Structure formats: structure tokens, C-alpha cells
Amino acid sequence: MPSPCRRRHTEASRPSESRDWAELPTDAVATVLGKLVVDDVLAGPTQIDDILDDYEAYQFEDEDVDELKFEPLKESILWRRTAVMDWADGLAADVLLEIFHRLDHIDVLMAADRVCHTWRATARDEPSLWRRITMRGHEGIARRINRCGMACEAVRRSAGQCEAFCGEFAGDDGFLIYLAQQ
Amino acid sequence: MEVDKGKGEAEETRKVAEADRDTVTLKSSDGKLFEVSKEAAARLSTVLAGMIAGGSIDDNGTDLKQIGSEALENVVDYCNKHANSIPSAALISSSISFNTAPFKEPEEWERKFVDRLSHDALFDLVEAANFLGMERLLDVTCHKISEMMKGKSPDQIREVFNIKNDYTKEELEEIRQELAWAFYDD
Structure with a gap:
């Protein structure tokens, strides 16, 4: 009752x-x-x-x-008042890349990557995007992700171009070893 | 209204006199004319700087066929506002730390400038900035767009930008599998 x-x-x-x-x-x-x-x-x-x-x-x-x-x-x-412009395919590829450059890389991996095919291509196949990796995230997100896996995926996408990594809620000891080996 | 016969000649004289003027006239794709200070245009846009240096500026309005009048108005507005603003100490000293480098944080007025834009206007402006090689404006607009994406789920992002989910169920499953080891919640 x-x-x-x-x-x-x-x-x-x-x-x-x-x-x-x-x-x-x-x-x-x-x-x-x-x-x-x-x-x-x-x-x-x-x-x-x-x-x-x-x-x-x-x-x-x-x-x-x-x-x-x-x-x-x-x-x-x-x-x-939106809906007219095609944010998926209408943006120049370099503009989309510029935008992704300004995101935390956790956001790129967890969201931008899965929005649509075009965005995914930019998020995945542009090693320059992963040259300087920033993974700060926030506490809420840290519990939901495999920190090491996330960080390794980011470094993997840099295709050997990764120069700097800044992580707060991402990465762990295993990752540091992986990073050192790259 | 009667056409002034001498007007054509006067027009010619005016044009000659304005050859050395300190503004440039830009013409949008839909034929509207905008004036912007030559100094600001050359300083803020690599493309306009090249055109001014190369003498390919048309006093009757340099054709910018890729840019609509609304976007061009915003570009000119930005140039004028930029010319009037003095870079703050914060702008100069920022971007030293890893987090902000290599991008400078937008200044207060720049933030307000992009905040008032509609979605579509923002889209047009970022494209225009890219086309004109306006590094700073591109920086500010891209920053704004990235702010709109921060911390959002793919669904929320699609909602914000009105993007159609073009993944099939199978593809989504594939992506999920590919990154399964990176997430606990999937």
C-alpha cells in the first residue's frame, strides 16, 4: 500500500x-x-x-x-534557434580538430568519440590531437573509468607523438611504465 | 529621385582619395559592405594581411564569397572591439602553465562576445575565422564550443548540436567493445 x-x-x-x-x-x-x-x-x-x-x-x-x-x-x-547548421559534417575538419584540442582528453574519449562517424574519425585518427594529453576529469568520472586503460588509449592514439601527459584522475603506476616504454 | 549627373565623377575622385585610407571594405557573400580598420584587419587576420600587402584589396568591397553578412558583421565587430581593448595582464601571463598552454584563455569581453551568439552564428563565425586565418578569434570561438561539450555524454552533445546519431546498433556495440576495458560503467 x-x-x-x-x-x-x-x-x-x-x-x-x-x-x-x-x-x-x-x-x-x-x-x-x-x-x-x-x-x-x-x-x-x-x-x-x-x-x-x-x-x-x-x-x-x-x-x-x-x-x-x-x-x-x-x-x-x-x-x-539552432538546428540549421550541420555540426556533424559541416565544420571544416581542422576546425573540429581545433575544438577537440581544447577539450579534456577524457571528454574526447568518452563523448566526442561517440557522437557520430565524422567526429569519431577526428577524435581517433589525428595523432596531433594526442600530442599533449590532459586528463583531469573530475571525481565523479574517476570512479567510472579504468584510469590506466583510458590513459593508455590516449597515448596509443598519439601514435608515438605524445610529448606531454598531465593527468589527475587518470593513469596509474602501470600506465607510467607503459608511458616510459613508448 | 533624380540622378545627379556629376555623381559618377565625384565617386571617382572619392575613390582615388580613399586609396590611402586606413580602412578596408569587405563584401559578404550576400553583397553587404562592411568597413574595418586596415591596421586591425592586418593584425588579426593572416589572410587579410596578405591581401592588403599584395594589393588585392578592392576599395568597392573586397569579395569574401565564403562569408555571409551576419558572420562578417561579427568578424568586423570583433576586430573593432579588439582594437579598442588593451590586453589584460592575465592574457599576457597566462598559458605559461601546462594546462592552459598552448591556448590563451578568452578575455572577459571576448567571452561576452561569443556568449551572445546563437548556435548558427557561432558556427558561421568559427568557419569565417578559420577562412580568414584569424588565430585569436578561432581560439575564442573554439573555446566556447568546447565549453559547450565539456562533461557531457554523447547523447547530450548530439542534443546540443542537433547531430543525428548515425551509428547503427552494431557499430555502437563495436565501439563499446573496443573501449570496454577503459570503462567500468559500460
């Missing part, structure tokens, strides 16, 4: 039938969305898109609108 607390929660999350939430005043919506992180706003249901459209229309029609109210939303709106 569910606890009263649990039941209250279920009732509260039942979809509203009598209220049209899309009719919520724009500033109220902005306040609510402002409490979400940008990712949630972006990944949210399409209704949010509609509401943001309303917001934009509202903003352009009424110059006197209190901009501060929408401040937390600005970033979301900027990001949402």
Missing part, C-alpha cells in the same frame, strides 16, 4: 485536464523555465517550444516587456 506521501505525489503529477497550461502568462512560464537547467528546457516536450515561440513573438511585439524576467531564458532561446 502506498504511503500517503507517495499518493499525494502521484496525484500531483497526473496530467491536468481542466487547465490549459499553454495559456499560462508568459512571464510565469519564463519563471518556471528559468528554474530548469538549459538542457532540460531544450530536451523538453514540444509544448515548451511553442511557449518559447510565444515568448519571442511577445518580446518583439512589446518593447516595454520587463526583460529581466526573461533573463534566465535567454540562453535556452539562443540554443533553440
Whole structure:
């Protein structure tokens, strides 16, 4: 039998039938969305898109609108106006490489590598990217990765070009021996 | 409106007079004209520097067919802002340590400059910076894009950049296998 607390929660999350939430005043919506992180706003249901459209229309029609109210939303709106450019294949290969150069190499291995074919080719087959390896990561990530394996993979991708390695949550004694042997 | 007959001649004189002027006119792919200080253009863009030195600058607007007006406006805006800014001590002294080298951290104004850009504008600007050989602007824009990727999962990155997952299930499994020994969670 569910606890009263649990039941209250279920009732509260039942979809509203009598209220049209899309009719919520724009500033109220902005306040609510402002409490979400940008990712949630972006990944949210399409209704949010509609509401943001309303917001934009509202903003352009009424110059006197209190901009501060929408401040937390600005970033979301900027990001949402995307979708035209082809970030996978449209970027010049050297630009993509420049971007990856600025990432922590843990991010390259764990994420950029798996985004799409083009990104993977850049992340994997460009030894220059691995010339100076920085693997700082963060504590949360350190528990999930095999530090030695990660570091060895990074050095392997450098194809012998690795000149410097800076690691905080990556690498261990075994790796240091491996690095010395390269 | 009546066409002024003498206007053509006046135009010619103006052009001659402007041959030694200290700005260059750039023309975007969609035909819009932008003026930028010659000094800043030459200092910030290797390509423009080469064109200025080689005399291939057209006073009626040097054609930059690869760059749209929005991106070019941002490029010119950046050049002007850059000309007005004095490099901070932080910028000069940074990049000595291993972590920041070989890239310099963006300055506050540069950060703000790219932060206000939409996704698409950022895309166009990074391409324009690359095309024009603007090392510093490329640095700043790439830094911004990398910030958008930091600490995110592949799914989140695809979401941010609206990239379609073009991997088949089999391929994903292959990648997982290939790097299986590097992760505990997979």
C-alpha cells in the first residue's frame, strides 16, 4: 500500500485536464523555465517550444516587456534557434580538430568519440590531437573509468607523438611504465 | 529621385582619395559592405594581411564569397572591439602553465562576445575565422564550443548540436567493445 506521501505525489503529477497550461502568462512560464537547467528546457516536450515561440513573438511585439524576467531564458532561446547548421559534417575538419584540442582528453574519449562517424574519425585518427594529453576529469568520472586503460588509449592514439601527459584522475603506476616504454 | 549627373565623377575622385585610407571594405557573400580598420584587419587576420600587402584589396568591397553578412558583421565587430581593448595582464601571463598552454584563455569581453551568439552564428563565425586565418578569434570561438561539450555524454552533445546519431546498433556495440576495458560503467 502506498504511503500517503507517495499518493499525494502521484496525484500531483497526473496530467491536468481542466487547465490549459499553454495559456499560462508568459512571464510565469519564463519563471518556471528559468528554474530548469538549459538542457532540460531544450530536451523538453514540444509544448515548451511553442511557449518559447510565444515568448519571442511577445518580446518583439512589446518593447516595454520587463526583460529581466526573461533573463534566465535567454540562453535556452539562443540554443533553440539552432538546428540549421550541420555540426556533424559541416565544420571544416581542422576546425573540429581545433575544438577537440581544447577539450579534456577524457571528454574526447568518452563523448566526442561517440557522437557520430565524422567526429569519431577526428577524435581517433589525428595523432596531433594526442600530442599533449590532459586528463583531469573530475571525481565523479574517476570512479567510472579504468584510469590506466583510458590513459593508455590516449597515448596509443598519439601514435608515438605524445610529448606531454598531465593527468589527475587518470593513469596509474602501470600506465607510467607503459608511458616510459613508448 | 533624380540622378545627379556629376555623381559618377565625384565617386571617382572619392575613390582615388580613399586609396590611402586606413580602412578596408569587405563584401559578404550576400553583397553587404562592411568597413574595418586596415591596421586591425592586418593584425588579426593572416589572410587579410596578405591581401592588403599584395594589393588585392578592392576599395568597392573586397569579395569574401565564403562569408555571409551576419558572420562578417561579427568578424568586423570583433576586430573593432579588439582594437579598442588593451590586453589584460592575465592574457599576457597566462598559458605559461601546462594546462592552459598552448591556448590563451578568452578575455572577459571576448567571452561576452561569443556568449551572445546563437548556435548558427557561432558556427558561421568559427568557419569565417578559420577562412580568414584569424588565430585569436578561432581560439575564442573554439573555446566556447568546447565549453559547450565539456562533461557531457554523447547523447547530450548530439542534443546540443542537433547531430543525428548515425551509428547503427552494431557499430555502437563495436565501439563499446573496443573501449570496454577503459570503462567500468559500460
